[in-house]
Amino acid sequence: MTRQCEQRVRRLAGVVVLLGVGLSQLVSPWFLAIAAFAGLNLLQSSFTGICPAEWFMPGCETADTDATADDPAV
Incomplete structure (x- = not known):
């Protein structure tokens, strides 16, 4: 995440x-x-590295999206 x-x-x-x-x-x-709910979401994202808010915000690509964008095989 940037x-x-x-x-x-x-x-x-x-x-x-x-x-x-x-x-x-x-x-x-x-x-x-x-x-x-917001506090629990922040807590879980600190442990898992997954934040659902990233999925809905423009310009917030996950690491999986960035990795596949550079890979010509995908």
């Missing part, structure tokens, strides 16, 4: 956490589940 992609993923995670906390204060405490 540095620019890492920054985008971290920004997205921060926005999701802040959104969840803000909505929990304004609407319902159940919106804290959004912040918890």
